[in-house]
Amino acid sequence: MTLGTTDGAPTSLESPARQIIELDVQGMTCASCAARIEKKLSKLDGVQASVNYATEKAHVVAPAGLTADDLIATVQAAGYDAALPVPEAKPRDRAAEIKRRLIVSATLAVPVIAMAMIPPLQFPGWQWVSLALATPVVTWAAWPFHRSTLVNLRHGAATMDTLISLGTSAAYLWSLVALIFGNAGMIGMTHRWTLSLSHDHQLTSIYFEAAVGIITFILLGRYIEARSRQDASSALRALAEVGAKSVTVLRGGAEVTVPIEKLVVDDEFVVRPGEKIATDGVVVSGDSAIDNSVITGESLPVDVHPGSAVVGASVNTTGRLVVRATAVGADTQLAQIAHLVELAQTGKSRSQALADKISGVFVPIVIALALITLVVWLVLGESATFAVTAAVSVLIISCPCALGLATPTALLAGSLRGSQLGILIRGPEALEEAHRIQVIALDKTGTITAGQMSLDSVVPAPGADADEVLRLAATLESASEHPIARAIVEASHATTEQLEDFSNIPGRGVRARVHDRPAAAGNAALMSDQGWAIPDELSQAAADAAKRGASTVFVGRAGTVIGLVAVTDKIDPNAAAAVGALHELGLRTVMVTGDNQAAAEYVAAQVGIDGVRADVLPGDKFNVVTELQAGGTVPVAMVGDGVNDAAALSQADLGIAMGSGTDAAIAASDLTLMRHDLMLAADAIRLSRRTLNTIRGNLFWAFIYNVCAIPIAALGYLNPMFAGAAMAFSSVFVVTNSLRLRTWSPKH
Amino acid sequence: MITNYVVTGMTCGHCVNHVTEEVSAIPGVTEVKVEQAGPMTVSSDTAIDFGTIEEAVAEAGDYKVALA
Numbered sequence: 001m002t003l004g005t006t007d008g009a010p011t012s013l014e015s016p017a018r019q020i021i022e023l024d025v026q027g028m029t030c031a032s033c034a035a036r037i038e039k040k041l042s043k044l045d046g047v048q049a050s051v052n053y054a055t056e057k058a059h060v061v062a063p064a065g066l067t068a069d070d071l072i073a074t075v076q077a078a079g080y081d082a083a084l085p086v087p088e089a090k091p092r093d094r095a096a097e098i099k100r101r102l103i104v105s106a107t108l109a110v111p112v113i114a115m116a117m118i119p120p121l122q123f124p125g126w127q128w129v130s131l132a133l134a135t136p137v138v139t140w141a142a143w144p145f146h147r148s149t150l151v152n153l154r155h156g157a158a159t160m161d162t163l164i165s166l167g168t169s170a171a172y173l174w175s176l177v178a179l180i181f182g183n184a185g186m187i188g189m190t191h192r193w194t195l196s197l198s199h200d201h202q203l204t205s206i207y208f209e210a211a212v213g214i215i216t217f218i219l220l221g222r223y224i225e226a227r228s229r230q231d232a233s234s235a236l237r238a239l240a241e242v243g244a245k246s247v248t249v250l251r252g253g254a255e256v257t258v259p260i261e262k263l264v265v266d267d268e269f270v271v272r273p274g275e276k277i278a279t280d281g282v283v284v285s286g287d288s289a290i291d292n293s294v295i296t297g298e299s300l301p302v303d304v305h306p307g308s309a310v311v312g313a314s315v316n317t318t319g320r321l322v323v324r325a326t327a328v329g330a331d332t333q334l335a336q337i338a339h340l341v342e343l344a345q346t347g348k349s350r351s352q353a354l355a356d357k358i359s360g361v362f363v364p365i366v367i368a369l370a371l372i373t374l375v376v377w378l379v380l381g382e383s384a385t386f387a388v389t390a391a392v393s394v395l396i397i398s399c400p401c402a403l404g405l406a407t408p409t410a411l412l413a414g415s416l417r418g419s420q421l422g423i424l425i426r427g428p429e430a431l432e433e434a435h436r437i438q439v440i441a442l443d444k445t446g447t448i449t450a451g452q453m454s455l456d457s458v459v460p461a462p463g464a465d466a467d468e469v470l471r472l473a474a475t476l477e478s479a480s481e482h483p484i485a486r487a488i489v490e491a492s493h494a495t496t497e498q499l500e501d502f503s504n505i506p507g508r509g510v511r512a513r514v515h516d517r518p519a520a521a522g523n524a525a526l527m528s529d530q531g532w533a534i535p536d537e538l539s540q541a542a543a544d545a546a547k548r549g550a551s552t553v554f555v556g557r558a559g560t561v562i563g564l565v566a567v568t569d570k571i572d573p574n575a576a577a578a579v580g581a582l583h584e585l586g587l588r589t590v591m592v593t594g595d596n597q598a599a600a601e602y603v604a605a606q607v608g609i610d611g612v613r614a615d616v617l618p619g620d621k622f623n624v625v626t627e628l629q630a631g632g633t634v635p636v637a638m639v640g641d642g643v644n645d646a647a648a649l650s651q652a653d654l655g656i657a658m659g660s661g662t663d664a665a666i667a668a669s670d671l672t673l674m675r676h677d678l679m680l681a682a683d684a685i686r687l688s689r690r691t692l693n694t695i696r697g698n699l700f701w702a703f704i705y706n707v708c709a710i711p712i713a714a715l716g717y718l719n720p721m722f723a724g725a726a727m728a729f730s731s732v733f734v735v736t737n738s739l740r741l742r743t744w745s746p747k748h
Numbered sequence: 749m750i751t752n753y754v755v756t757g758m759t760c761g762h763c764v765n766h767v768t769e770e771v772s773a774i775p776g777v778t779e780v781k782v783e784q785a786g787p788m789t790v791s792s793d794t795a796i797d798f799g800t801i802e803e804a805v806a807e808a809g810d811y812k813v814a815l816a
Binding site for chain 2: 027028032033035036039079
């Protein structure tokens with residue numbers, strides 16, 4: 001279809017009269033929706049359309065006369081909506097935005113608090129200066145809280161933001177009223193340390209310091225939180241980085257290098273050894289082994305021949321291949337994985353933060369108490385001023401300053417401790433999920449096993465010598481780059497001998513002359529090609545090895561098979577202890593693997609895993625996690641390391657990435673383990689649970705002082721000193737409690 | 749007259765709309781009721797050729813229709 005153009009433009013599709021239009025399609029609920037839109041678009045004169053349900057994109061080849069608007073109108077007529085794709089907007093830098101507000105807030109709050117708490121600083125007119133300093137804090141710096149309060153109010157919800165907004169607004173407005181209409185505005189007014197039960201201080205006190213203190217502390221907490229949370233969209237960026245950037249296309253027999261975007265379906269392209277395969281396709285010519293580990297995490301390369309399907313972003317190891325592209329761009333498996341990650345991440349409802357849950361109950365109670373206070377004092381015949389003072393005091397004291405610190409300080413201390421131990425915690429959601437999970441799914445390769453091939457055993461034929469078998473195998477395999485070959489070469493410390501007439505027989509093994517005698521190493525088919533008989537003992541040994549999930553290489557010389565070498569992805573020595581630790585945490589363990597049932601069960605039995613999901617295709621791990629979640633009733637954690645695990649990690653309630661894994665897996669996870677050690681997963685869950693308990697304790701201490709102060713406020717005895725003391729005590733308690741996490745150590 | 753059919757392959761509300769839309773477009777058809785589970789009731793002035801119905805349903809998407 002491509003006629004030897006060298007500029008990379010496929011002539012048949014991009015002739016001047018035609019254009020390619022990509023659309024984002026909205027509203028599709030099943031695959032038949034996609035088929036429907038495709039049909040409607042294709043009915044337009046000269047239009048060829050393909051609509052992808054998973055990626056929600058339409059790829060349309062249209063005559064030059066048609067505009068994108070025509071196409072969009074057609075899609076809309078079919079009952080859906082479409083738009084031209086918008087270039088991905090740069091994610092707003094939340095941390096930077098909060099930081100700006102925090103700096104302004106803190107700068108202005110320090111003098112306000114200092115003047116309020118230290119009477120000698122209360123120079124004549126200080127209260128008016130406080131007003132000037134507090135105004136931008138309460139309005140601009142606290143704007144996110146007010147905005148969120150209004151949004152939540154619309155659907156009748158109250159969150160931590162409501163509490164903050166309510167408390168600070170009450171404190172500020174009340175102080176303003178006191179300044180203008182009360183005695184507080186009199187030059188020379190000072191706060192006194194007094195616990196007198198007199199009712200005469202109405203409208204003489206100001207609470208600017210409570211308002212700015214709360215806002216500053218909460219902003220500080222939010223800033224710590226925003227900083228510690230990684231950007232979710234980095235998962236997708238990491239995935240995009242994985243793919244090849246350019247591709248060598250065959251055009252009219254010549255090799256032309258073009259950017260990957262220029263590649264179209266049915267193009268034939270060349271993949272040299274060591275190169276990444278540009279896109280999904282089918283091998284046209286050449287034999288090689290493909291390292292899929294970046295996609296599947298499976299370490300064993302797959303042999304490919306003409307007709308074999310290959311996946312984009314996997315690495316070609318040994319031979320030159322010509323591949324015909326079957327899918328490009330958004331239709332490739334890599335793009336589908338990226339889309340699944342995106343779907344899973346957006347679908348993952350942010351678990352409601354604990355502080356918000358408490359606030360949701362607390363706020364209505366506080367408002368009710370304030371109203372009761374107002375009514376009761378009025379009924380008892382107190383002045384309206386006094387009744388309002390008491391009621392507003394209830395609102396002012398209700399917002400715990402330490403509320404904003406409770407979660408972030410514990411999270412920060414827990415994260416710091418975690419990073420010392422090699423555990424990265426994504427955010428507070430991870431902690432809550434770690435507390436809830438009941439099932440933990442473990443990807444076998446790279447999690448329970450080491451993730452790379454190493455020598456399992458050497459079995460000599462009767463009468464042969466094991467060292468000799470290994471040495472000959474290493475000699476033969478030294479010229480091969482196959483990971484099985486490398487494992488054998490690494491295991492043999494003997495010097496290898498001279499090779500002549502070396503040849504690599506794809507899918508079978510290698511053959512050469514050693515000391516002028518024919519020698520070969522490979523599978524049973526290679527031995528029978530040579531006409532060499534495999535002794536029964538070796539066949540049996542090979543079958544046993546296969547049951548353990550090991551791969552075997554027969555080694556023969558001059559007409560005799562002298563033995564076999566088995567290599568395997570070895571079980572991590574700590575895996576059994578780690579699985580035991582996970583069971584101690586009350587979790588059910590499930591191993592997920594692409595291996596056959598027998599090999600999977602062998603490994604599972606070795607490490608004591610409860611359940612096995614074998615024969616799982618790389619793309620199906622996502623489905624296994626979904627199935628384990630049983631419709632959302634069972635919280636599931638997933639441990640993995642490959643790019644293909646990314647979707648499963650996102651889908652899991654708690655995604656745990658092995659740090660030895662790929663960036664995409666790490667970006668899609670909630671917890672990341674920096675060492676290749678499954679025991680860290682148990683430690684991570686234990687640390688998460690401990691941190692969550694600390695947060696709970698903190699919230700208790702944050703609220704308790706203020707709760708105790710509410711009766712005082714309701715009785716009309718609240719003064720700024722009380723408010724300040726409650727603020728200071730609860731903050732100190734919360735910070736101290738959090739710091740205890742820094743000495744936490746995993747007990748084994 | 750009213751004729752009952754069974755449509756298979758519909759997976760969501762959109763599918764129901766697709767089928768309804770196409771069958772309604774057949775000349776002579778006055779009313780079409782489709783349920784996602786399969787039953788389709790077609791009211792028409794005159795008898796509609798089953799082939800025409802089949803064609804319309806196929807046009808709507810990857811669905812099959814049979815006389816109930």
